[in-house]
Amino acid sequence: MTLAFILSGFLVVTFVLVICKRITALIRAFRIESVFLFLYTLYMGITQRHADLFIVCGLIFALKAVIIPFVLLRITRRINVEEDLGLLVNPQLSMVIALIFAYLSYLFAHKAMSLVNLAESAAFIVSITAVCIGFFIMVSRMKALGQIIGLLVMENGIFLAAGSIAGGMPFFIEIALFFDVFVFVVIVEVFVYKVNRLFTHIDTSKMKSLKG
Amino acid sequence: MTTLSGIIFIIGKAFLLALAAPFVSGIIRKTKNCMRMRRGQGLFQFYFDIRKLFSKDEVISKNVSWIFFAAPAVVFTASVLALLMILMVQPGSFTSDGMAILIAVFFVFGLARFFLALAGLDAGSSFGGMGSSREMFISSFAEPAIFITAFVLCVSGGNSFKVSNLLALFSVSMAVIAETSRIPVDNKETHLELTMIHEAMVLEYSGRSLALIELASHIKQIVFFTILSWYIFTPQVPGIYAWAIFPAKIAAISIIVAFVEISLAKMRLFRAVDFLSFSFFIALVASIAASLGL
Amino acid sequence: MFSIFPKQLFLVDPLAVFFLIVIGLVCVPSAIFSIGYMKEESRRKKAIGWSLLVIFALSMCLVVTAGNLFSFLVFWEIMSLASYFLVVSDFKHEKSVSAGTIYLIMTHAGTACIMAAFFMLYNYAGSFDYNALKEAITRLPANFINIIFLLLFIGFATKAGVVPFHIWLPYAHPQAPSHISSIMSGVMIKIAIYGMIRFFITILGPGPAWWGAFILTFGIISCLVGVIYALMEHDLKKLLAYHSVENIGIILLGVGTAMFFWPLGIAPVAALGICAGLYHLVNHALFKGLLFLCSGSVYKATGLRDIEKMGGLIKVMPATALFFLIGAMGISALPPLNGFVSEWITFQAFFAGIMQAQGGAKFFMILSTAALALTGGLAAACFVKAFGISFLAMPRSARAKEAKEAGFSMKAGMVIMSGCVIMFGIGAGFIIPPIMNISRGVIGADSVRGSFYMVSVLPPLIAGVLIVSGAALFLWFKFGMRTKQVSYNTWDCGYYRTDSRNEYTATAFSKPFRIAFSFFLLPYRKTEKIRDSFYHVRKFTYETHTTMIFKNYFYEPLARLVYSAAFKMRKLQPGSIHLYIFYIFITLAGLLAFASLF
């Protein structure tokens, strides 16, 4: 029951990501998604009685729900970009595509992976949907920040997948992956500043000087 | 011993034929004149011409090189050589040796033509160049037909009752007409600048060089007529009588050539290609007939 | 069982030795020639030139003595590379560079085919060694052998310059320095013929008879197309290059005859065919080498390659002219020089074939005969043009007038080769037996007897008669006659001033041929009149060109097609990061969807 609630929350927020038109809205939605990921991990920690998982979920909360959104919001403040995310695909169609992704994920889980355990497969489907939607955000949103968040959503999905089918990664590795995500965000932040300085915008769909 | 006597015999025959060569040209000219209702020169006029040329001074262009002087000698020698060589061939029974010699004869004429064409270019006159170009042009188109018909000859053995042989005879006659500068391909009698071929090439020659070249062309003619004669009734006439009937064959060929000359108009240069291509295709048909054993 | 390390490193059989001799016969005089030819170059350039020359010659030697596919391939590539560097040695000119590019691309394409064939062979033999291959042939399925044959043929034909793969040859050969052109044209393209004989006959042979017919067909096409293009060409070196195409065709006629008759069980004719092919091969190496050296000598003296601007060179460069004449006589197959002998033997092979073959084969031989006869006539015409226009009459430009005779070492190189051209003609009786030995080794049967008797007797006879009668006539004219010689202007129809501009040009000389072959050459002309008024034309320019059918209708469209396809593909990468990410996803999705296929 709890699990179902968490997963459906995660899924809904992930769908919300797709229809976000503004950058800040996207970041906030991402934050909520991360909170759901945190809840999921917490749930797993409680059910599995694994001390490591508590540390992990603490890290998730700290990093994904607090630090990264904070960093991203700081970027939006500093570079003063317009709020508009720049949609290459409008929200309605995006929604349809997201649903298709969800269905494909279902197919993938059942046909390709042949998962049988209901709880496990539900989480897995949600996670794969998140990965796909993250990818979709990367492809269909013009602004650089959209791409960063898309990638982070993908990563969230992967964390969920790891938790769902493999029961979480070994502890050290989770820590290292968080570190990696953190470094990624920091470095990308630097580059977003550079892009903004040189191009006076962060619209990646206009960065087309290198062709062929 | 037999080789030596054979060689002497061949040289003797060659001498006789060379001596008779201008006479054959004479026959053709006389026949033509008769048919034109003219009296014309005598049968021996070409002998007088050559003698006259030998005793004349030469005018030589300032531009020429040693090629110009060498050419008449080469042309003359090559013609004589060709004459000697075809006499080495036993008509009717072509061994691979005989065939080889026959092919070599064409190559030897090629040598003569090559030098004459170079000599044509040597003086730097437009006429000479024109003549050389056309001569090489005509002869290169005549060559395939001659080679193929030679092969047909080997297969048919000159039997005039064979289809292949008759076709080959027809084809080779056309080629021979071209090679010997006869109408409708060329005209020896005219010096009209724009139509002449062989004569344009030798335009710069005079005196004894011209005499040699003239003599060579007579010899060349008789060589080709001899080859032509092999296509006619060779197996039907046994070897002993062959030499007896040979002059008759040559005379007949001469008269027929004269008839052809008198009854046709000279062709444009590029019509001559069509003429020779026709001869080539006839030769091909002949060769197909020969390979079918017809 | 499979090992890329061959056991049989070298194979020095009579065939290989023959090619070694050919390489030596051309490379040594060319090297001697190059001493004089490269005299004015800088030390550095000389050093590079010489070392490349040595590498080039050495690699050719190693190709023909290789005993396994691997070393064959390695040295084959090194040979191509060395010759490429030599072609672009005049690298400042865009022309050289593009010629080199065309050359290397064609060669590479050819080598790719050879590689494919080699590895298919290797796959079955389990070894690269020739001996092992020969044993493995029986295990190969028939259609495999045929594919291997076709691949090898394309590969070797590209190198040999067989039409329609000849496209690089008229560009590359003229751009190289002349002594290199001489080696490339004289020897390098023959290495491909070596490959054909080695693989088609000694290793794969006797294949089906259609191989022979195939080779003969290409031989016929090559010799005709080569000579027709040569006739139209006024660049001396390009003209010679096209003649290489022609002569490769003639060589292929010999080789093709052998391949045609061997499987039919008429081995003696086959042996004669090989003999003819090999003889023509060495002959072509000699006279083409000589001609290229002569053209180099002319180029060095005048800086000209266009024969329309030469003329009268026989007076200023008598020695070069003589050597060129000898070469020209050789290549035009005039008795008693070497070209005559080999073409003669080729004709005899055809003749023997006609006599012994049945039905269609007979007709095929007759066609080959006709083609060879036509080629011979046209080649003679072409060399009348080449020699007559460039060496005879009056000089057509100041540079031709002021030319100087070549230096000693250049002359030495040419003398050696002209000597060989003459020797290989007159001394045919001494050359034939060893070549017959080789052909016996290759085919395993004696060749047709009899005709060789004439081959060894007739050339010296012709030479003897020519010399004797020439001398006699000379003496008679000099001392036996009382007539005089008067020197005067050329007959000018009364025109007051004839000069070199009135001379017959090469373009004019070849015009009848251009018209006769217009169906193939597709000539076109450009005229341009600059008028002062309607009645007065101040300037009139006239250009005539022929269409290069293979280039214009095959290679260029192909290149354009590939290029435009590639250009369209550029749109796949328009700079959009979104698209790039999409590609990743599509790939992933596609692979997952079709995972069952893998």
Place this chain on the structure above:
Amino acid sequence: MSKARKIKLWGIINVIGYALLLTACILFTKNFLATGSVAVALWGWLYVDSLSVFFLLTTSVVCFAASIYSIGYIDAEVEAGKISPRKAIVYFQLFNLFSLTMLIVPLLNNLAFVWIAIEMTTLVSAFLVGFHNVKESIEAAWKYIIICSVGITFALLGIIFFYYTSSQNAGVKSLDWSNMFSGSGMFDPKVVRLALIFILVGYGTKAGLAPMHNWLPDAHSQALSPISGLLSGVLIKISLYAILRFVMLANLSVGYAYSAKLFIFFGLFSIALAGAFILVQKDLKRLLAYSSVENIGLVSLGLGFGPFGGVFAGLLQAFNHAVTKALMFFCAGEAVRTYHTNNMNEMRGMIKLMPFAGTAMFLGFFALVGMPPFSIFISKLSILIAAFHGGYYFIAAFMLIFIALAFAGLLYHMSRMILGDAPKAMKARKESLSAKTAFIFLGVFILGLGLMIPQPFFNLLVNCQQLILGK
């Protein structure tokens, strides 16, 4: 101490460091081959077998060459005012960091750490790609980071699948390669198949396999030339290393044939695409980058023909290409400095303007396209032999066609650039000593391996082949 001297000192210290590293690597290899054992050190954190040693060796060779070349390159850039002295020192620091991340990848035992190290290579080298801080380079760096991160995220998913089957089916709850490998026989083939696709697409993005290669030409063309050499020479091979690790894991459950098919698919796609792009290229460094795509395609094809000796050939090709392409990029760096442009249409007569680099580039080009007596000839030939031996006739035919296409394109561009008449206004310039040394160092490998493969190296490759094929 003046700034310039300080920079030089940095460079020299770097070189000495990498020289030591290289020596250590070679000694280690020798020792390793002599004992022939697999080394697990540091409580199982490090794991070294022949494959690791091979990639370590490749990396250290190219890094050493790049460090030599960097001295002169940075010196000249500073002199030309393109890089401030302060930034030059940053360059050396980043260079070392980059090399470190690459060197550590083959040594790690834990596959997740391998993943992290590879991600780190991206992040560090992004700074080196965007080093010039101009629009193009930042654009390239951005694309580089984002695309590679996306790719590698998919790879992470693949790792998780592996972990899933490992823990579920084999009961190995660890991502240590040594542990996973011991249980790899019990993996679920169905999952492994999917996982391997994710791995190949994911790491393949980083390895520059088409159609995920799009970041590669951008990044290679905008990076500093020594870094381009490293990117092309080592970075993309390192990702290949990661792929191979997973292939080895998959061997026992799905068999090598499955991975081979994937390799062939990507390889053929890569050489086809690269051939076309090479033909119409205008930018010198992009040209070389596409050639890298082609070569990684060849390596991949070699691996695809693995059971027939192709792994050996592919790895040899990887090494040869690393060395040769590094040389080419260094030469391109010299060329770009001489002509002040990347545009090949404006480059003519290189051999006149910079005799040493021009010659090196010309020979390097011939080495690159696989002409004897250079090393790629051998490896390319071995790949082809493997293809034919395996009976992949059609694939081999396409391969030959595409190789010929790429050859034609490269030859066209290179011969026009290197030969031809130099622009009148330009004067010949001397290459720096460091550049020459780097060229000669790499040249020794290119020529040496073409003439003879040393027995230890041969053994190493054979060991790798056996490892990868699971024999």
